[in-house]
Amino acid sequence: VAVAVAVLGAGFANQTTVKADSDNINRSVSVKDNEKELHNKIADLEEERGEHLDKIDELKEELKAKEKSSENVERHYLRKLDQEYKEQQERQKNLEELERQSQREVEKRYQEQLQKQQQLETEKQISEASRKSLSRDLEASRAAKKDLEAEHQKLKEEKQISDASRQGLSRDLEASREAKKKVEADLAEANSKLQALEKLNKELEEGKKLSEKEKAELQAKLEAEAKALKE
Structure with missing residues (x-):
């Protein structure tokens, strides 16, 4: 405008x-x-x-x-x-x-790894203790085996001695039995001779009543029997 x-x-x-x-x-x-x-x-x-x-x-x-x-x-x-x-x-x-989650995950994994490490250390200590225990047990087993072997050898030797002693005793027993049989036989013979002597003695007592000829015959008979008894 x-x-x-x-x-x-x-x-x-x-x-x-x-x-x-x-x-x-x-x-x-x-x-x-x-x-x-x-x-x-x-x-x-x-x-x-x-x-x-x-x-x-x-x-x-x-x-x-x-x-x-x-x-x-x-x-x-x-x-x-x-x-x-x-x-x-x-x-x-x-x-x-995500960062917090990642941090938690890292912490969790760290704790798990730490726990595994501690568990491995514990298992290692247990394994070491077990190994030492097994070593001691093995050593004890070896010592026990040696003791058992020594005991076995001792028992074996004692058995051998026992067997020998048993054989000796068996022989001694057999000899004793034989000796007993001989003694019993000798005793029986002695008893028989004793009975014969007692009989002769009785006859001698009765012979006092005999004649001179009968006495002489009886005397000869007694001497013969006495000689037989001595043998």
């Missing part, structure tokens, strides 16, 4: 100048032509002003559209930033959780 007024003012000024010049140069130009020209210029200016206004409105609409688009872009960008921030927060949270 200001531009149009300025242009209109300038037009009026120019028209005045032209009119003055026309009056000075050529008095034949009529006022009507000047007015018509002025109206034409005003119409042109009005048209130009309308175009400018339309252009201004278009520019305003464009500006509003751009502002709206800018607001939409800004809102979209803000929403995107917010979404990305939330996603980043979620990722950070997940990473922290």
